[in-house]
Amino acid sequence: MNGLWTAGWRERVWNDLDRPWDLIVIGGGITGAGILREAGRLGLRGLLVEARDFASGTSSRSSKLVHGGLRYLASLQLRLTAESVHERQRLLRERGGLVEPLQNIIASYGGDRPPKWMMGTALAVYDLLALQWRHQYHPAAEIEKMCPSLNPEGMTGGYSYLDAQTDDARLVLRVLSEAVRAGGTALSYAPVEGLLRDSSGRVHGIQLRDQESGREKEVRSPVVVNASGAWADNLRLHVDAMPRLRRLRGSHFFFPWNKLPLTQAITFLHPVDRRPVFAYRWEGVTILGTTDVDQPGDVPADPRLSPHEIDYLMEAARHAFKPLNLGLGDVQSAISGVRAVVNTNQADPSKESRESVLWDENGLLTVSGGKLTTFRLMARSALHAVRRRLPDRATSKPEPRADSGGAEMRALSARLLGRYGDAAEELVRSAQAGELEPIGDTPSLWAELRWAARSEGVVHLEDLLLRRVRLGLIAPGGGLPLLDRIRSIVQPELAWNDQRWDAEVSAYSRLWKQSYSAGE
Secondary structure (H helix, E strand, O other): OOOOEOOOHHHHHHHOOOOOOOEEEEOOOHHHHHHHHHHHHOOOOEEEEOOOOOOOOHHHOOOOEEOOOHHHHOOOOHHHHHHHHHHHHHHHHHOOOOEEEEEEEEEEEOOOOOOHHHHHHHHHHHHHHOOOOOOEEEOHHHHHHHOOOOOOOOEEEEEEEEEEEEOHHHHHHHHHHHHHHOOOEEEOOOOEEEEEEOOOOOEEEEEEEOOOOOOEEEEEOOOEEEOOHHHHHHHHHHHOOOOOEEEEEEEEEEEEOOOOOOOOEEEEEOOOOOOEEEEEEEOOEEEEEOOOEEOOOOOOOOOOOOHHHHHHHHHHHHHHOHHHOOOHHHOOEEEEEEEEEEOOOOOOHHHOOOOOEEEEEOOEEEEEOOOHHHHHHHHHHHHHHOHHHOOOOOOOOOOOOOOOOOHHHHHOOHHHHHHHHHHHHHHHHHOOOOOOOEOOOOOOEHHHHHHHHHHEOOOOHHHHHHHHOOHHHHOHHHHHHHHHHHHHHHHHHHOOOHHHHHHHHHHHHHHHHHHOOOOO
16 A cells, blocks of 8 residues: 555554664654655655644645745845756656646836836846746736736736746655655654753754653654754754744735636735735635744744734735725635744844755754755755764665656546655545545545545644645635535544544634634
């Protein structure tokens, strides 16, 4: 069976934690997943632990864009942009069906800064870095025809160019599945309670707790990597390190596509602070975002949009798509994620660098910052930084090549192949009558729910509906109106009794209304 986290998987992992590990990775987002995958390619025995569900932090709450960071050119972050466009092209080649091209239009209005000629220059550099020439200028009349929903008042023209998009949580799961197939081990709902340190104070392991049962275990390794994102400074306190990160919250609205019908991405400047804001179609809905504000105090597990962010996003929507008369009641769902950047005390949070950093402090290697697009490069840099503590047998294996498989595999949709890889064929075979049909107006299939419940490490209902199959974002009411049929498919696979099911539904309903609904 291609499923990696089938029935009883957590018990099996916990019983195997006493084995020797070459490295431990703390954090189950895209950075941690990438490190575990690269470690597997080196033949290393790697363990990844995540305090909650895989991808439950920033890596399921991003803008879902795989881009080269066009706006980073303005601050002359040329290396970051160059690396990003090259990795974007790699992901487009190797992750078709999961990472897809995205045609983008930058709409310009009178008084916008930078002016059109400067934007054209930046796009030329952007395309040259990617070794392609895909941008083009369009006068206002053409932009209006290309996107009738856009506000035509004061429009002076714009540019089209090419970037890419993905399902961020599914990308994490795909990379994690490859890591596990390469020999790695990944465990969710296992928070790190402390670090093990030797007599000299150097880190050589972790104190792990099972969030589901409360049991604890000490797990040892000569290498411990802190890839916990917005929570990285909390872990660094255990090695007496001073906080160095700034936590920034980015929030997004999701509109039903019939309320905000876009056939390509639109980027424009917010009427208040002139920050770039975008909107584009994703998984059958339209995303609008993002904010960039400081996250005060502790980082909550499930951040919620502030009233200021709600007003900010609605003002952007009403300004750019004035003909549609959008209101808060048109927003189907919302997400808020917190990302960590190096704190240089910039007055404007958007001016903080997004480049990745590595800090080796008393044996704890922290990798932070960076972008979803460059996760592979960050992983390689992290492993290179600790190479002297890794076994001599660590030698790189060739990158796995995309394999389209036999005729049956090639007949599957690119979407399923991109999300599930080798498991796509078995997912289709496991489907029961009517389960290869879409779920309502979404592109997701009922069979994906069955497969996720059976084989993708679902511990709670929120794992299933928010990250395995994204119904919490793309279905009306977060998928709550669909729960009767969802229950008939997944409850037997999860072996939950009726009491457990009712408790999971109550918890998910509260969570969705609190953190994923824009409200009134």
